[in-house]
Amino acid sequence: IPPEGYLREAAQLCKENNVLLIADEIQSGLGRSGKMFAFEYEGIRPDAVIIGKALSGGFYPVSAVLSTKEVLGVFRPGEHGSTFGGNPLAAATAIAALDVLIDEKLIERSAELGKYFLEQLQAITSPRIRTVRGRGLWIGLELTEPARPYCEALMKEGILCKETHETVIRLAPPLVITKEEVDWVVKKVRMLLQ
Numbered sequence: 001i002p003p004e005g006y007l008r009e010a011a012q013l014c015k016e017n018n019v020l021l022i023a024d025e026i027q028s029g030l031g032r033s034g035k036m037f038a039f040e041y042e043g044i045r046p047d048a049v050i051i052g053k054a055l056s057g058g059f060y061p062v063s064a065v066l067s068t069k070e071v072l073g074v075f076r077p078g079e080h081g082s083t084f085g086g087n088p089l090a091a092a093t094a095i096a097a098l099d100v101l102i103d104e105k106l107i108e109r110s111a112e113l114g115k116y117f118l119e120q121l122q123a124i125t126s127p128r129i130r131t132v133r134g135r136g137l138w139i140g141l142e143l144t145e146p147a148r149p150y151c152e153a154l155m156k157e158g159i160l161c162k163e164t165h166e167t168v169i170r171l172a173p174p175l176v177i178t179k180e181e182v183d184w185v186v187k188k189v190r191m192l193l194q
Contacts, residue, residue: 001133001140007042020047020071026063027138030054031101031175034111034136041135047071054175057097062090106175110136113182117171120186126193130167137177141169141189150192157188 007023014021023046028038030051039046048071052063061084065072084090101107114136121132121141130142143150147163154161154169162170171185 001135001138005042007039007044011042011044011046014047022046022048022050024050026050026052027172028135030098031107031110032136032138032172034107034114034138036107038135038138054101055094055097056090057093057100059097060090060093062087062094064094101175104176107136110175113137113177113179114139116179117182117186120182121189124186124190124193126190128193134171137171137173137175139171140164141171141193143167143169143193153192154188157192159185159188 011021013019021044023037023039025037025039029049030036031054032038033041035041037049039049048065048067050063050065052061055064056062114134117137118132118134118139121134121139124132128143128145130144132139132141134140141147145167147167147169150169151161151163159171161172164170169189173181173185
């Protein structure tokens with residue numbers, strides 16, 4: 001998660017230099033960050049957005065590039081191809097996944113539970129924790145030492161997480177996680193890091 005203002009500054013640099021700003025929302029988009037797209041926190045509008053993962057609803061691989069006619073209109077039919085582009089099953093899956101995301105208010109759920117999850121993790125006092133940051137249900141615990149052994153220990157407890165940038169434990173639970181499950185994870189993390 002970049003520092004506040006990072007994307008706004010990047011967007012301004014792109015604009016000043018006539019460069020397209022393309023937001024990679026494969027992981028952060030579609031509710032993970034507590035908003036439809038993580039770039040919304042910065043109040044910017046990228047020239048193109050790449051989405052995937054959650055777009056599949058966990059059922060069938062699908063991704064998409066979202067943009068304006070001005071940007072994507074540079075391609076004429078036949079100039080650019082994709083082996084699986086336009087797959088009807090993938091398209092139907094994406095529509096159904098978006099319907100569930102909206103109808104079940106999973107984005108709002110991510111924002112609310114993510115705030116609670118973040119507060120609970122930030123309340124853990126441990127010399128091993130440098131900082132805890134997050135947006136929605138996308139949280140990083142930055143440690144003062146390598147994170148991999150802790151990720152492996154959490155996996156043995158039934159918690160899937162990933163070490164990133166060597167010292168960060170990344171937690172990205174499903175948007176349907178319950179408050180009770182969040183509390184269970186916090187308890188396991190607290191026990192491990194204290």
